[in-house]
């Protein structure tokens with residue numbers, strides 16, 4: 001997982017340039033999440049998001065924002081299954097809201113957000 005929770009101008013955890021979209025003080029941003037092909041469909045992706053949600057909540061943030069390639073149907077299905085909402089894009093492509101050239105590198109993406117519920121346990125935020 002490549003993610004960040006910016007502290008003023010710097011990022012706490014980042015291996016990539018900051019998100020093209022400004023990350024608000026309420027948000028943590030997931031650039032990429034990947035599970036080895038041999039270990040998919042075992043709940044690891046969900047587990048990673050659940051653990052990340054716990055960290056996000058500990059740091060007083062309430063929203064996880066994420067992105068995926070515009071035509072990455074498995075990832076879109078995965079995020080929807082975990083309760084993410086699709087953000088409005090520049091246009092609908094086959095019913096999917098696509099944001100064009102999000103990073104200025106020509107890549108079209110789909111943007112998601114998940115609002116975390118205010119409770120102690122993070123077990124179900126990225127799962128129900």
Ligand SMILES: CC(C)(COP(=O)(O)OP(=O)(O)OC[C@H]1O[C@@H](n2cnc3c(N)ncnc32)[C@H](O)[C@@H]1OP(=O)(O)O)[C@@H](O)C(=O)NCCC(=O)NCCS
Pocket residue numbers: 031032033034035036039040041042043044045046047067068069072073074075077078079081082
């Ligand atoms: C997307 C990805 C991270 C999912 O990881 P995973 O460990 O296989 O996912 P999980 O097993 O935790 O699945 C969680 C839920 O999503 C659903 N899901 C996972 N992959 C799915 C798919 N391809 N199609 C539909 N639903 C899917 C599962 O059925 C599961 O739902 P359930 O618990 O209600 O049964 C993994 O497929 C991957 O690494 N893909 C390549 C990289 C990528 O595209 N990353 C996302 C872009 S940043």
